[in-house]
Amino acid sequence: MSLFAAVEMAPRDPILGLNEQFNADPNPAKVNLGVGVYTDENGKLPLLACVKAAEAQLNEAARARGYLPIDGIAAYDKAVQGLVFGESSPLLAAGRVATVQALGGTGGLKVGADFLKKLNPGAKVLISDPSWENHRALFTNAGFTVETYPYYDADKKGVNFDAMLACLNAAAAGTVVVLHACCHNPTGYDITAAQWEQVIAAVKSRNLVAFLDMAYQGFGDGIAEDGAVIGQFVAAGIDFFVSTSFSKSFSLYGERVGALSVVCASKEETTRVLSQLKIVIRTNYSNPPTHGAQVVATVLTTPALRAQWEEELAGMRNRIKAMRTALVERLKQAGVTSDVSFITTQRGMFSYSGLSKPQMERLRSEFGVYGVDSGRICVAALNEKNIGYVTESIAKVM
Numbered sequence: 001m002s003l004f005a006a007v008e009m010a011p012r013d014p015i016l017g018l019n020e021q022f023n024a025d026p027n028p029a030k031v032n033l034g035v036g037v038y039t040d041e042n043g044k045l046p047l048l049a050c051v052k053a054a055e056a057q058l059n060e061a062a063r064a065r066g067y068l069p070i071d072g073i074a075a076y077d078k079a080v081q082g083l084v085f086g087e088s089s090p091l092l093a094a095g096r097v098a099t100v101q102a103l104g105g106t107g108g109l110k111v112g113a114d115f116l117k118k119l120n121p122g123a124k125v126l127i128s129d130p131s132w133e134n135h136r137a138l139f140t141n142a143g144f145t146v147e148t149y150p151y152y153d154a155d156k157k158g159v160n161f162d163a164m165l166a167c168l169n170a171a172a173a174g175t176v177v178v179l180h181a182c183c184h185n186p187t188g189y190d191i192t193a194a195q196w197e198q199v200i201a202a203v204k205s206r207n208l209v210a211f212l213d214m215a216y217q218g219f220g221d222g223i224a225e226d227g228a229v230i231g232q233f234v235a236a237g238i239d240f241f242v243s244t245s246f247s248k249s250f251s252l253y254g255e256r257v258g259a260l261s262v263v264c265a266s267k268e269e270t271t272r273v274l275s276q277l278k279i280v281i282r283t284n285y286s287n288p289p290t291h292g293a294q295v296v297a298t299v300l301t302t303p304a305l306r307a308q309w310e311e312e313l314a315g316m317r318n319r320i321k322a323m324r325t326a327l328v329e330r331l332k333q334a335g336v337t338s339d340v341s342f343i344t345t346q347r348g349m350f351s352y353s354g355l356s357k358p359q360m361e362r363l364r365s366e367f368g369v370y371g372v373d374s375g376r377i378c379v380a381a382l383n384e385k386n387i388g389y390v391t392e393s394i395a396k397v398m
């Protein structure tokens, strides 16, 4: 018998599987609204001008690639902290944040998950219902029992906040609660600042561990606006986790640029926590890669490039917003009579369209319009060229 005779076939990743199906579809009118990637008005993945400029600068002073420190490029970690917590945060001045470079936002989540598992092996993890599908898999793989807290309310087309809060208020001490800092994936619905205050009060009173996943900072209402929730947690005096991803905000998906930051009670505690995060990294992949983090650090610390990045990010954000408005208008023009205005209250790359699984299947098979079975579509993949076809196709299946 062969060594791998008993190995079972693993299920395909639902979203990446959709991509394969899309690539194989001969329909010339096909549109991919499945994967969470921003494409520009020409349907192309953008190479940001600030990234190109930073790369040119780095090429000029090309250097040999030694190993990076286990926790990554120091200037990068510092730039991440400035972005996430605010340059003048007293927390940073007090040395109370341990930040490590990570392999994208996923890597930040995984390093945090492995550290948490050692810290509190019996803890449960709560993720939103629904959530980015890798949250469940990632925390389960790290050894946790993963359950959900209520989030999406299909009837209300929004967040079932009362149920969410009630669940958090009933959670056992030490429970890890994964929260989307902004631009909730997949629904597009975020909670308000006042609701965040109530979540924070629950986290504090129940002694929960908040793990904020910030994969879309700058895609909602602005860099500072989207990061405001971090300030609320800091003001409440809670220790918490934040994972950062630059995949979308720098259009650097394949470079795997992210970070994990852990807010601690003191500088001394931060040193100990950092030492443990480094063990997790060292025993998984030793140390992170150089290029992407160097690019991001260069952009964030060079004033002209940073200004350029903020402008380009605003461009992506505003284009998505314009597509949301256009989607609502075009659906009406295509004869949809039900209220679809919720699309413009959603934030970030995605829209929970409210379409059913059979409707999503029809969109794929009859029209070559690919979204996720849950009804999630990537608004950031719409453009003036494909939106007419997409809205007419949606109108036909509705």
Ligand code: PLP
Binding pocket: 036, 103, 104, 105, 106, 107, 132, 180, 185, 213, 215, 245, 246, 247, 248, 253, 257, 258
């Ligand atoms: N968290 C959420 C909510 C996401 O939507 C994503 C990417 O789609 C990630 C984390 C992972 O980001 P990265 O590609 O940087 O690993």
